[in-house]
Amino acid sequence: MYRVIAHLDMDAFFASIEQRDDPALRGKPVIVGAPPTQRGVVCAASYEARKFGVRSAMPSATAGRLCPKGVFVRPRMDRYKEESGFILKIMADTGAVIEPMSIDEAYLDLSARCHGEDADASLLSCVPIARQLKERIRSERGLTATVGIASNKLLAKIASDFEKPDGLTVVSERDKVQFLRPLPARVLYGVGRVTEQVLLRVGIRTVGDLQDYSGDLRALVGSFGPKLKQFAVGEDDRPLELGDEVKSISGEETFLQDTEDRGVLRACLREQAAEIAAKLKRRRLAAHTIQVKVRYGDFTTLTRQLTVEEPVSEPKDIYRLACFLLGRQRLVSRPLRLLGLSASNLREPTAQQLTFW
Ligand SMILES: [Mg+2]
Incomplete structure (x- = not known):
């Protein structure tokens, strides 16, 4: 049996729920958070608002300046949590083992449902399951999700970030090294801003640069080096975490x-x-x-x-x-x-x- 992991990420989750529930908000730059006239912050923004540079955790006043036509709505966290529960139920119907990552994303282990002669055929055999999952979320919940499918968590997550919104991307085993090459190194799990700067200093900008790097990564990023080298070629053996330990x-x-x-x-x-x-x-x-x-x-x-x-x-x-x-x-x-x-x-x-x- 081959390993098939999907990563599902709801598209602009909070703002999309607001736009679904209030048709007057559709197509508008919706900013979920305190009004710009009040001291407050942005919790979420619709794609229309993101075009203006509005991002969550930004002060509302800044968001108001960047996007003067923005429609500010108060967050309804209970509503979002409830919706998250509905989505989780739909995901559970796939028969996948699920690791919920946050209110609007999860990893699904579809290995038990795949079939095929080799790793890539197995990945492709799960595409109809992902399509159906997206379709059910659309028809039953009026929302869109982006799904990435690959042989591990690292690639599945990168794949789901690849084509948003409403995307479905498969990263095959055969193409994964090439797929990663042009992407910035920061797409790799564990490469934050600090690590990114360290890598840039020796001229490593893309994952391809990392793949080609002949020096010792340990000297740059310490004990993370060997893992980083594996991630750069799309290898990742992290299991799904199913415990619900307090985090x-x-x-x-x-x-x-x-x-x-x-x-x-x-x-x-x-x-x-x-x-x-x-x-x-x-x-x-x-x-x-x-x-x-x-x-x-x-x-x-x-x-x-x-x-x-x-x-x-x-x-x-x-x-x-x-x-x-x-x-x-x-x-x-x-x-x-x-x-x-x-x-x-x-x-x-x-x-x-x-x-x-
Ligand atoms: Mg999301």
């Missing part, structure tokens, strides 16, 4: 003296955001959800969180979302005993995001 990264600080000094609180959040970003980077992850936690002198504890469609991993983005939560929710109405920050709903950053960064 979050957090930090908190108890103050020596209760404080409501904005400067102190901001410095504290900035430091926590930097630590969380560093941990995310080490695990090569990004977070969809940022939560702040405050505790007052009387030990009353409150948490507030925000979820964005394109996950964040940069310290400045995490910090901005945290400041926004703290400000909007008026959590600092009296001195704080403790301030905490956490990132959850973790997943790999998308190549698109890396481009944006």
Whole structure:
């Protein structure tokens, strides 16, 4: 039996749900998030709005400047989660083993359903399953998804980023090395902005440059070197992760003296955001959800969180979302005993995001 992995990614998930539910929004640049006149951030943007450079985690005011005709709508997270459940049920009907990655994407292991003489015939034998899956999502949920099919997670994910929206891309075993060659090195799992810079310094820009590199990658990227070399030729043996272990990264600080000094609180959040970003980077992850936690002198504890469609991993983005939560929710109405920050709903950053960064 050959291995067949599909990666399904819903197209502009939050904004598409809004456009489906309100026909007046169709074809318009929809920006899900706080209005530009308020201190707030963008949670998601429709393709029409993305053309203007609007991206999630951007301040709403910036989005309003970039896209003056943008239609701002409030996020309805419960609705998106509910929809995510419907999509998951449709995916489960394929009989695949599923690893949900986030609210709008998942890996499907279709190996048990494939047939064929060799690896590539097996991949192609799963194309009708993917077509049917996309068609059911369209007809039953009124939404589109992009699917990538390949022999492993690395390639399936790159394939699903390749032709959005409403795409279906198969990366065959025979063509995978050629397919990867022209793509920027950052499409590879684990190559973030820092690694990208390190590679650029020795002239490695594309995956092809990586394939051709004759030096020791360990000298550049440490223990990630051998894996990176394998990824560059489209090899990846990571299994689907089926456990639902708690995945979050957090930090908190108890103050020596209760404080409501904005400067102190901001410095504290900035430091926590930097630590969380560093941990995310080490695990090569990004977070969809940022939560702040405050505790007052009387030990009353409150948490507030925000979820964005394109996950964040940069310290400045995490910090901005945290400041926004703290400000909007008026959590600092009296001195704080403790301030905490956490990132959850973790997943790999998308190549698109890396481009944006
Ligand atoms: Mg998506």
